[in-house]
Amino acid sequence: MSNSPIDKATTLAKELKELISHYDHRSFTAHISHLANIHVRHKRNVILKSPIRQLMYLISLFHSTGSCGKKLYFPGDKSDQRIFELLNEIEDSYNLPSRKVNLESQEDINRIIVTKSTFLNFYLNAPLTYYEQDIERVLQTFQHFETHILKETGLALSDFIEFFKLISKLEREKGRNYLNNNFNNDAVLQSLKGRKKINDLTLDEKFHLVNLGQNAVYEMGIRLTEIYDKIGQQKGKLLLKYFTLEQKENQEYLYYTDQCPYLAKPIFFMDNEHVLMIFSKQLINAIYEFLYEICDGPMTPGRKVSERRDKYLEDKTEELFHDFFESDAQYFRSYYLDNNEKDLIILQDRIVYIIECKAHKYRDPLRDEDKAFNRIKDDFKKSIQKGYEQAKHVEEYFYEDHPFNLFHKNKKILKTINPNEYDEIFTLVVTQERFGQIQCDLSYLLEIEDNSNFPWSVGVNDLESFLITLKRKRNHKEEFREFLLTREKLQGRVFCYDELELCAYFLFDRQNFLKICDRKETFHSSPDMNNFFDLLYDVGFGFKDELDLEMKIKKRNNTAASFIKFHKLKPADRIAQFLKGM
DSSP states (O other), X not given: OOOOHHHHHHHHHHHHHHHHTTBOHHHHHHHHHHHXXXXXXXXXXXXXXXXHHHHHHHHHHHHHTTOOOOBOOOXXXXXXXXXXXXXXXXXXXXXXXXXXXXXXXXXHHHHHHHHHHHHHHHHHSOOOOOHHHHHHHHHHHHGGGHHXXXXXXXXXXXXXXXXXXXXXXXXXXXXXHHHTOOGXXXXXXXXXXXXXXXXXXXXXXXXXXXXXXXXXXXXXXXXXXXXXXXXXXXXXXXHHXXXXXXXXXXXXXXXXXXXXXXXXXXXXXXXXXXXXXXXXXXHHHHHHHHHHHHHTXXXXXXXXXXXXXXXXXXXHHHHHHHHHHTTSSXXXXXOEETTEEOOEXXXXXXXXXXXXXXXXXXXXXXXXXXXXXXXXXXXXXXIIIHHHHHHHHHHHHTTXXXXXXXXXXXXXXXXXXXXXXXXEEEEEEEESSOOTHHHHSGGGTOOOOTTSOOOEEEEHHHHHHHHHHHTTSTTHHHHHHHHHHHHHTTTTSEEOSOHHHHHHHHXXXXXXXXXXXXXXXXXXXXXXXXXXXXXXXXXXXXXXXXXXXXXXXXXXXXXXXXXXXXXXXXXXXXXXXXXXXX
16 A cells, blocks of 8 residues: 555545544534634634644535534544544645655755645635735725626625624624633532532532533524524525535545635534534635635626736735825836836835735645646746736836836826936835745745845735834834845745744844844744734724724723833824724
8 A cells, every 4th residue: 555645644534534424513513613713712722733724624524424423522532632633644644745855956845845835824824814804805806796796696795794794793702702601600610619629529510510511612603593683584594505514515525635615615504593613704705705706707797807806906005005105205006117017116215116916816736746836836927926027127227327217008207217316126026815935935936136136025914914013113114124125135044934924023023033134044933923913903903994993992901002012112093093083
């Protein structure tokens, strides 16, 4: 029998599928949902290496079994432990090369890093964005297709957004209720708090505690009536039809790298009266993909949805920099140079920012390493590489001694630029998707001349989070320049799946970050750095149309208050405006 990673993954997945097929549907789904809630809401370790993605896979695999078992799920028993072991072993099996490689060949090593890091980023990381960013993307991308969406789905665009907000709110409420549950001051529980030992309980008392815990977990289910009461039964049933994972959804589903059914349908039934979720934020991503498919057909009226997606990215990028630099800069959008349209150029004092936006979709990585590498390289070329080349074309004009013109599409001159009036030029490639390691370290795939400077490539949502936070600092414009200068030094020697981690180092661990950038050894960033942004979000981040902002501002969070004071952060612009109106 072959001992390849693919064969090993097959063996492990089949064992896992067989093991979970014996569980009662209500018991298993309730406990797995509860486990995810503990990890997401309360940041507790659940033993898994990539909890959200692994639990998404687990619940999808469970639904492929038909889930007709009778066994109740008990956290911590041998079967439960084996489930976690298998999930981690399955993930580990994909970390190994599927064929022999020449470890002395740098080309082979780089191919492994590219394929494995891209695989891990895609399959092991949950979407790292904030609610407001996801909602805005849906509204701005599909606002011109409202009539078509209503015709095809029977629902308005606003119905999808309100459904997401409602489900997320109900899920959060259930989580808070569980956390604050005092079990009506249950006598047996009170006896344990009074230092009575668990072994001193009677058998009936022990069963009572088990039932108490089980019922508390079941109470985390969202009642269908709670949904119907808010949005109506007809709409509620229709939305659940589109986004609910059914039993026997895909009986052939097995591999971690197969298209995960839960990604498209992130709601599932606990029983006939309740629904659950693993990760409520996946619902807005599923809504986006669902609507994109609806609007991507040949009969869809108006401009192509891909063009609307591209325009949204350009609009958002320009808005972010307008908010950041305000009137202290000149902005030229959709300008022409040599009859070639470019996205955005910003002239700020004696600094030039050449920005290209790329919304090319990031396709699922493949299991076959050679095919996977070619697909990754192709996606990178169509997105980051193309954006860099377009920006580089503009940059070269600034290295000449003679003035040149930026043109409007009607051939009218927008601006005559004298290169001698500018001291520094930065190129940025802003993407809709996040490419993980290969975007954080462009040296693996970017074709660049030896003497050229690397651009900064960043996902638009990360750019937004960074700029909003950076603007809370004094001299934020000068600090942005400093960040770009120091960040480039990490190209070719950084391991990082998330650009916000590096942004957090610069914002909140500045001196150490500058030292790291000046060294020569490889730097491994810490995913914990992202927690700083979550801490700020908890008390009001500064996003446009931020959810629950008044509640966040009134919330007492001593950790956040101390953190903000220590780093001398001013209130974000929109927070300051909101406070004036209170």
